[in-house]
Amino acid sequence: MKALKLGIFGLGTVGSGTMDILTTNGDTIERELGCKIQTNKICVKDLGKKRTIDVDTSMLTTNPDDILKDPDIDIVVEVMGGIDEAKRIVESALNNKKHVVSANKDLVALYGKELTELAKKNNCHFFYEAAVAGGIPILKSLQFALTGNNIKKISGIVNGSTNYILTRMEVEKLSLEEIIEDAKRLGFLEADPSADLEGLDAARKCAILASIGFHSLVTTNQVYVSGITNITLKDIEYALKLGYRIKLLAVAENKEDGIVAKVHPTMLPLDHPLSSVKYELNSVYVEGDMVGETMFYGRGAGALPTGSAVVNDIITIIKRILNGTKPEYAYNLFEQKSVLPIESLDFSYYLRLQFKSGEIEGTRLLKLFEDNNIEIEEINKYSFIENNTNEQIDEFVLVTEPCVEEKFNETIEKLSKLESELRLIRTIRIESGL
Amino acid sequence: MKALKLGIFGLGTVGSGTMDILTTNGDTIERELGCKIQTNKICVKDLGKKRTIDVDTSMLTTNPDDILKDPDIDIVVEVMGGIDEAKRIVESALNNKKHVVSANKDLVALYGKELTELAKKNNCHFFYEAAVAGGIPILKSLQFALTGNNIKKISGIVNGSTNYILTRMEVEKLSLEEIIEDAKRLGFLEADPSADLEGLDAARKCAILASIGFHSLVTTNQVYVSGITNITLKDIEYALKLGYRIKLLAVAENKEDGIVAKVHPTMLPLDHPLSSVKYELNSVYVEGDMVGETMFYGRGAGALPTGSAVVNDIITIIKRILNGTKPEYAYNLFEQKSVLPIESLDFSYYLRLQFKSGEIEGTRLLKLFEDNNIEIEEINKYSFIENNTNEQIDEFVLVTEPCVEEKFNETIEKLSKLESELRLIRTIRIESGL
Numbered sequence: 001m002k003a004l005k006l007g008i009f010g011l012g013t014v015g016s017g018t019m020d021i022l023t024t025n026g027d028t029i030e031r032e033l034g035c036k037i038q039t040n041k042i043c044v045k046d047l048g049k050k051r052t053i054d055v056d057t058s059m060l061t062t063n064p065d066d067i068l069k070d071p072d073i074d075i076v077v078e079v080m081g082g083i084d085e086a087k088r089i090v091e092s093a094l095n096n097k098k099h100v101v102s103a104n105k106d107l108v109a110l111y112g113k114e115l116t117e118l119a120k121k122n123n124c125h126f127f128y129e130a131a132v133a134g135g136i137p138i139l140k141s142l143q144f145a146l147t148g149n150n151i152k153k154i155s156g157i158v159n160g161s162t163n164y165i166l167t168r169m170e171v172e173k174l175s176l177e178e179i180i181e182d183a184k185r186l187g188f189l190e191a192d193p194s195a196d197l198e199g200l201d202a203a204r205k206c207a208i209l210a211s212i213g214f215h216s217l218v219t220t221n222q223v224y225v226s227g228i229t230n231i232t233l234k235d236i237e238y239a240l241k242l243g244y245r246i247k248l249l250a251v252a253e254n255k256e257d258g259i260v261a262k263v264h265p266t267m268l269p270l271d272h273p274l275s276s277v278k279y280e281l282n283s284v285y286v287e288g289d290m291v292g293e294t295m296f297y298g299r300g301a302g303a304l305p306t307g308s309a310v311v312n313d314i315i316t317i318i319k320r321i322l323n324g325t326k327p328e329y330a331y332n333l334f335e336q337k338s339v340l341p342i343e344s345l346d347f348s349y350y351l352r353l354q355f356k357s358g359e360i361e362g363t364r365l366l367k368l369f370e371d372n373n374i375e376i377e378e379i380n381k382y383s384f385i386e387n388n389t390n391e392q393i394d395e396f397v398l399v400t401e402p403c404v405e406e407k408f409n410e411t412i413e414k415l416s417k418l419e420s421e422l423r424l425i426r427t428i429r430i431e432s433g434l
Numbered sequence: 435m436k437a438l439k440l441g442i443f444g445l446g447t448v449g450s451g452t453m454d455i456l457t458t459n460g461d462t463i464e465r466e467l468g469c470k471i472q473t474n475k476i477c478v479k480d481l482g483k484k485r486t487i488d489v490d491t492s493m494l495t496t497n498p499d500d501i502l503k504d505p506d507i508d509i510v511v512e513v514m515g516g517i518d519e520a521k522r523i524v525e526s527a528l529n530n531k532k533h534v535v536s537a538n539k540d541l542v543a544l545y546g547k548e549l550t551e552l553a554k555k556n557n558c559h560f561f562y563e564a565a566v567a568g569g570i571p572i573l574k575s576l577q578f579a580l581t582g583n584n585i586k587k588i589s590g591i592v593n594g595s596t597n598y599i600l601t602r603m604e605v606e607k608l609s610l611e612e613i614i615e616d617a618k619r620l621g622f623l624e625a626d627p628s629a630d631l632e633g634l635d636a637a638r639k640c641a642i643l644a645s646i647g648f649h650s651l652v653t654t655n656q657v658y659v660s661g662i663t664n665i666t667l668k669d670i671e672y673a674l675k676l677g678y679r680i681k682l683l684a685v686a687e688n689k690e691d692g693i694v695a696k697v698h699p700t701m702l703p704l705d706h707p708l709s710s711v712k713y714e715l716n717s718v719y720v721e722g723d724m725v726g727e728t729m730f731y732g733r734g735a736g737a738l739p740t741g742s743a744v745v746n747d748i749i750t751i752i753k754r755i756l757n758g759t760k761p762e763y764a765y766n767l768f769e770q771k772s773v774l775p776i777e778s779l780d781f782s783y784y785l786r787l788q789f790k791s792g793e794i795e796g797t798r799l800l801k802l803f804e805d806n807n808i809e810i811e812e813i814n815k816y817s818f819i820e821n822n823t824n825e826q827i828d829e830f831v832l833v834t835e836p837c838v839e840e841k842f843n844e845t846i847e848k849l850s851k852l853e854s855e856l857r858l859i860r861t862i863r864i865e866s867g868l
Contacts, residue, residue, distance in 0.1 A: 021582055021724050028584055031768055032649075129579075135725035137579030144578065145563075145571030148455055148745035150462055215466075273731060276710055290455050291569035291732060291742040297707060298728035308725035311582035325759040334465055 003036035004318050007067030007098075009043045009089055010080030011060075014103045014130065016053045017307025018079060022314075029311070033318055041067045043080075052303075068092045075317055078102040079130075079310060087111055094118045094126070099321070101313040103130035103306060109204035109220045112211060116331040125320055125327045127313035132205045133158050133282040135305030136298040137312065142212045142286070143330045149288030151213040153253045155431070158205040160280035160300045161189055161196040162228050162248040167278045170236050170245070176229070188280070198227035199263040202250045209284070210252035210261045216335035218252070224262040224342040231265055235426055238397050239267050239350065242378065245275045246428065258340040267350055267430040343406040348377065348432055351398040352425035365396060368419070372411040375401035399430065437470035438752050441501030441532075443477045443523055444514030445494075448537045448564065450487045451741025452513060456748075463745070467752055475501045477514075486737075502526045509751055512536040513564075513744060521545055528552045528560070533755070535747040537564035537740060543638035543654045546645060550765040559754055559761045561747035566639045567592050567716040569739030570732040571746065576646045576720070577764045583722030585647040587687045589865070592639040594714035594734045595623055595630040596662050596682040601712045604670050604679070610663070622714070632661035633697040636684045643718070644686035644695045650769035652686070658696040658776040665699055669860055672831050673701050673784065676812065679709045680862065692774040701784055701864040777840040782811070782866055785832040786859035799830060802853070806845040809835035833864065 008015055022029070022037055030036055042059050043066065067073055068089070076093035078086055078100060086107050093100050100119065102108065108115070108131045119126035129139050133156065142151065157163050161183070168179045180197075183189040195201045203223040210218040228248050239246050244267035253260035268275045273295050277283040282300030287293050299305035320327070353365070362379050369376050378399040386393050400408070416422055442449055456463070456471055464470055476493050477500065501507055502523070510527035512520055512534060520541050527534050534553065536542065542549070542565045553560035563573050567590065576585065591597050595617070602613045614631075617623040629635045637657040644652040662682050673680050678701035687694035702709045707729050711717040716734030721727050733739035754761070787799070796813050803810050812833040820827050834842070850856055 017724075025582060025584060025724065029582060032581060032766070135722075136728055137575055140579045141571055141575065144750065145574045145746060146742075147466060147749045148459060148463060148742055150459060273710065276707065288569075288742065290451075290459065290738045290745070292736075292739050294570055294730070294732035296728070296730060299726045302726075304724045305726050308580075308582055308722065311724070312579060315581045316578065319762070320759075323758075323760045323762075325754075325757045328753070328757075332466070 001030070001034070001036055003038040004074045004321065005072050006037060006039045006075050006077055006314065007041045007043070007070065007073040008039060008077040008079065009064070009067070010078070011042050011044050011051060011055070012079070012081070013303045014079040014306045014310060015042070016051065017303030018077065018310045019055060020053055021304065021307045021311045029315060033315060033322070035318060035322060037314065037318065040070065040073055043067055064089055064092070068096055073098060074321065075099045075101060075314060077310060077314065078104060081106070083107055083110065090115055091118060094122045094124050097122055097124060099125040099317045101310055101317065102128040103310055104128065105131040105201070105204045105208065109207040112208060112331045113217050113333060116329045119327065120329065123327060125317040126329060127316055129313050130306045130309035132208050133284055133296070134298070134300040134302065135308045136282060136284065136296045136300065137309070138209070138284045138296050139212060139330055141296060142209070143328070146286065146288055146291060146294070149290045151254060151286060151288050153251070153287040154209045154213050154284060155249055155251045155274065156205070156209065156282070156284035157247055157274055157277045158250050158282055158284065158300060159196055159202040159248060160282055161193060162202070163277065164188060164280045166228065166231070166236070166246060166248065169233055170240070173233060175233055176231060197229050199225040199248060202248060202263040206250035206252055206261050206263050209250070210259055211333065212330045213252060213286070214254045214259055214335060214337065215332055216259060216337040217333050218259060218261045218339060222261055222339040224264065226264040228265050230426065235352070235428065238352070239428070241380070242267070242350070242397070242399060243270050244268060244430065245270055247274060249274070249431065251431070255340065258338045260345060261339050262342055265428050267428050269432065343409070345405055346402045347405055347408070348402045348430040349400045349408060350428040350430055351400065353396045353398065354393060354423040354425055355421045362396065368415055369400070369411070372414060374403055374408065374411050377401050395425070435464070435468070435470055437472045438508045438755065439506050440471060440473045440509050440511055440748065441475045441477070441504065441507040442473060442511040442513065443498070443501070444512070445476050445478050445485060445489070446513070446515070447737045448513040448740045448744060449476070450485065451737030452511065452744045453489060454487055455738065455741045455745045463749060467749060467756070469752060469756060471748065471752065474504065474507055477501055498523055498526070502530055507532060508755065509533045509535060509748060511744060511748065512538060515540070517541055517544060524549055525552060528556045528558050531556055531558060533559040533751045535744055535751065536562040537744055538562065539565040539635070539638045539642065543641040546642060546765045547651050547767060550763045553761065554763065557761060559751040560763060561750055563747050564740045564743035566642050567718055567730070568732070568734040568736065569742045570716060570718065570730045570734065571743070572643070572718045572730050573646060573764055575730060576643070577762070580720065580722055580725060580728070583724045585688060585720060585722050587685070587721040588643045588647050588718060589683055589685045589708065590639070590643065590716070590718035591681055591708055591711050592684050592716055592718065592734060593630055593636040593682060594716055595627060596636070597711065598622060598714040600662065600665070600670070600680060600682065603667055604674070607667060609667055610665060631663050633659040633682060636682060636697040640684035640686055640695055640697050643684070644693055645767065646764045647686060647720070648688040648693055648769060648771065649766055650693060650771040651767050652693060652695045652773060656695055656773040658698065660698040662699050664860065669786070669862065672786070672816070673862070675814070676701070676784070676831070676833060677704050678702060678864065679704055681708060683708070683865065685865070689774065692772045694779060695773050696776060699862055701862050703866060777843070779839055780836045781839060781842070782836045782864040783834045783842060784860070784862040784864055785834065787830045787832065788827060788857040788859055789855045796830065802849055803834070803845070806848060808837055808842065808845050811835050829859070
């Protein structure tokens with residue numbers, strides 16, 4: 001039986017998961033493919049490091065050229081992470097006519113277009129299903145299974161860590177800081193979780209989803225990003241009372257006049273399917289002009305779910321090699337649309353306001369907004385005793401009618417000047433149009 | 435630019451949706467494929483019938499041979515429905531070396547294996563994404579995007595009509611009969627909805643999902659089927675009180691000792707993702723040994739969602755033709771496992787019991803079950819006034835611990851003989867192990 005040969009870069013979580021699946025399900029895969037998959041070499045940083053899985057240590061190397069220059073190796077699997085070195089390795093692999101599987105969202109979000117062009121030049125296959133939403137086959141669905149549709153909108157919970165934090169805050173009624181500390185302790189969060197908390201990780205995935213879905217290049221730096229670091233338990237509770245749940249949502253929308261690409265805390269109606277996605281689970285909601293709304297749900301991280309996506313890419317490439325199928329690329333960028341600034345978009349807003357003196361009539365507050373052409377859909381007043389000061393705080397929670405962000409920002413700025421007593425506690429955008 | 439040519443059988447809902455998409459999104463599809471799709475002929479029963487879409491009447495024919503014998507036609511699209519004639523047409527198309535797209539679940543559930551063998555013999559592509567869950571790309575996900583996994587279980591809400599009925603019963607607090615009448619009036623249900631209501635439609639989809647997911651042939655007649663016709667509003671309400679929602683669930687499970695394939699009303703925990711699938715929406719929950727749980731959600735019926743799946747199959751075939759890719763078949767049946775009888779499976783049961791005299795102590799009832807080795811997890815007593823008779827009815831609602839169906843049936847039969855007063859109103863299986 002013919003065997004295709006792999007060289008793997010990286011043996012961390014994803015690399016170990018990949019090796020685990022290739023071993024455990026080797027027979028099934030072989031039977032399905034009619035071909036063996038053989039791992040020749042694994043390039044690691046530290047030969048002596050203790051591993052979570054058993055690997056034949058003779059396969060390990062620290063020299064990338066043992067893979068890149070080995071003419072026997074058909075497919076390079078890049079699961080090492082990072083950007084610059086990973087880029088050099090993927091480029092070198094492609095230039096050496098090796099097909100590439102990557103799980104690297106940072107790399108694809110930054111250099112997806114460039115690497116696709118290099119793959120095309122070398123007639124190599126290039127897949128990276130694991131880069132977005134782990135085990136969920138969302139990239140292959142966009143590339144292969146929803147063609148025939150113009151994709152209008154893609155909204156996703158694509159960062160498991162922040163979803164885990166927001167879910168635990170709601171369920172356990174604890175603060176962001178308390179959950180973060182506990183999550184670090186349990187190993188659910190990295191020591192430096194800022195790429196997750198500040199939305200950067202989700203923004204990378206947003207860029208990839210938009211580029212593939214809309215056939216128009218969107219890079220990470222074009223994605224508007226705002227993280228969850230200022231969300232408090234009180235916001236979560238107020239949102240629930242209003243019929244919403246706060247999620248860190250990545251949204252890409254293909255509009256007539258440009259592309260929307262943004263990641264920010266979003267209040268989603270409780271009956272929206274994405275609202276019920278809990279803990280570390282991921283979900284991507286896709287709207288096609290013909291198919292309507294579809295949703296894909298599953299595990300976005302972890303050794304086996306992510307490894308499952310990597311192994312599926314390997315199998316996909318091998319089938320294509322065996323079948324003599326020409327490469328097709330997810331980054332099929334035949335459109336060139338601009339990305340719209342967040343200020344040009346329409347939102348309803350959730351607003352939390354306090355007044356220093358604690359004294360203002362709701363009706364006067366309403367009038368302030370109306371005078372500035374922002375309609376208020378709902379206004380609620382809550383009073384509570386501040387823990388630190390023992391003072392009673394009166395707080396207004398407002399929901400606005402949709403208005404353009406630029407105008408909303410101007411109005412808020414104007415009101416802050418007009419009303420020196422006014423203290424804006426929080427603004428959260430509401431997605432009712434999902 | 436090269437053009438590939440279609441011959442279409444049927445211009446009902448799915449055929450019209452397919453034509454609509456091919457026209458509306460023709461440019462996008464052409465740009466993606468680098469090739470035109472041209473519809474040469476559409477075979478219909480009645481040339482004079484009023485159509486919901488504009489088609490060039492010169493394309494219409496009533497003679498199948500105008501398509502089957504036309505050497506110009508590359509792909510036959512069978513969206514006419516029915517079994518015997520559709521089978522003859524698909525067979526003839528394959529024997530004439532034409533690739534086939536079908537949306538016909540009845541046909542695939544009965545003859546999927548046979549037709550796949552014929553397609554293989556003729557080296558033709560054969561896809562039928564629309565046969566299960568309309569626009570949701572579940573068959574392609576199983577065939578292409580989840581490989582590398584051993585699929586353990588597939589559970590789905592795959593019949594939109596019954597899900598629509600159960601949702602409306604709950605939301606509007608109306609009886610099954612009232613909703614059915616209204617749904618027929620609105621055109622949501624066919625004049626004879628028995629294939630939906632009695633679970634046969636879902637059973638066909640269950641057979642297809644099991645065959646593809648487990649690589650082992652399951653045919654419709656091997657699927658245990660029980661429909662929703664005896665579900666009442668009271669059952670729905672009791673279920674909610676217990677923390678469950680009643681869904682008509684198709685479940686296929688790949689066990690060590692055989693395959694489970696069954697369709698019946700199932701009580702699902704409210705926090706299970708399938709529980710929140712409402713109205714006519716479909717959803718399929720797939721458990722792989724590596725990827726864990728994934729879910730696919732969307733519109734299971736309607737001209738455009740179903741047409742979207744048909745058009746995606748057409749595009750998939752054309753890409754494969756242009757790329758010179760060898761055919762691969764979803765029915766890749768390299769396993770031969772038996773289907774387990776429902777009596778051999780474990781369930782918890784929801785039980786509704788009345789006593790003719792209305793007089794029995796809960797403790798005595800509990801003892802009756804315990805003496806027969808069926809543990810009761812929960813028991814509730816409800817009293818209500820019967821509308822017709824103005825009598826007060828006492829009713830017990832029980833939830834059992836899991837036990838084998840055969841033993842459960844024996845016990846119920848034994849109790850009915852022992853206690854002549856006992857009246858069993860309803861039994862519904864509970865899926866807590868999802």
